[in-house]
Amino acid sequence: MSSLVWVEIDRDAPEHNLRQLRAGSAAGVIACAVVKSNAYGHGAAQIASLLPSAEWFGVNSLEEGLELRSFGITRPIILLGHVPLSELRSAVDADLRLTVYNRETIAALDSLPAGAPAAKLHVKVDTGTARQGVLPEDLEGFLELVKGCRAVTLEGLSTHFANIEDTTNHAYAEMQIRRFNAALATTERVVGRLPFIHTACTAAAILFSSTHFTMLRSGIGLYGMWPSRETMISAREKGGAVAQFRPALSWKTKIVQVKTIPEGSFVGYGCSYRTMRKTVLGVLPVGYADGYDRAMGNRAYVLVRGRRAPVIGRICMNLCMVDLTDVPGARLEDEVVLLGKSGDEQISAETMAEWAGTINYEVVTRISPLLPRRIV
Secondary structure, X not given: OOOOEEEEEOOOHHHHHHHHHHOOOOOOOEEEEEOHHHHHOOOHHHHHHOOOOOOEEEEOOHHHHHHHHHOOOOOOEEEOOOOOHHHHHHHHHOOEEEEEXXXXXXXXXXXXXXXXXXXXXXXXXXXXXXXXXEOHHHHHHHHHHHHOOOOEEEEEEEOOOOOOOOOOOOHHHHHHHHHHHHHHHHHHHHHOOOOEEEOEOHHHHHHOHHHOOOEXXXXXXXXXXXXXXXXXXXXXXXOXXXXXXXXXXXXXXEOOEEEEEOOOOEEOHHHOEEOOOOEEEEEEOOOHHHOOOHHHXXXXXXEEOOEEEEEEOOOOOOOEEEEOOOOOOOOOOOEXXXXXEEOOEEEOHHHHHHHHOOOHHHHHHOOOOOOOEEEO
């Protein structure tokens, strides 16, 4: 089926990137590939099929977990977000691991009918992010509550870092590591040693081997992107091998109209752009409904025939316009690269993030899930 806007996924990139993330890990440390939010916009079905060596998958919601099961994935899947109390049985029946931190969740699991499968639980500790998680001072009581629940198996402990990738000063992350180690000691005293201890997002996996424990739980690096410039700088300052990530995603469209407009013509809504010369205008069938950020109007460029073509005028819901004057021979239905390579030119997610005033995570995650993802 043809499409005017689509995403291409490099077949070899996810496994390559996973090998880069594993490089500093001890033998026996397994990997949980985080494929939440449609695999950071890359396509959950496609990415899962391209990660045969990932032992686990991580998603945010029950719906995402059930979707992976519908793809035929039988490997362990952990739900990192909240599962509605009324839907816990569905998660347990699908053999989805639960991240828990609410007493109400434990009570609801304890009230499931006799004969229900045992729920496999991972307690999340809030070590300083102030998001989901049990506060350290409440952990012992929470673990005792879990111990008293008849229909659960406690198999994991986790946390998440607040300031490990946005800075080169890792004092706060190191404090969180100390808090987690204290929580781990409490857990071992109350319930014994657990098989799955996981804290390592991409930045932690790269910078702190002390966060690896028994399982990496990484996302952005799998897709060939650094969490931040600061993470890359910190990795280089530590010395040794630096991860060589390969971007997995390209985003493309086609020109749907070419026309020449005179000098002094206004382009798009609000008349925010006025041509300074006779201009060859290209119309592209992509807009903010597809995830192409409205902030990129009059700031971004696309690649056509290996050349840069500036985006002119405002980004519309389903369209945007580009200046093709300096792209000789550009014609109807020529391929246009929004994100990726064309000839010697490249547009990265980081470049797009600068245009839009955001981060690379958001650039790729907001690409519409309705667009086809093609493995190439």
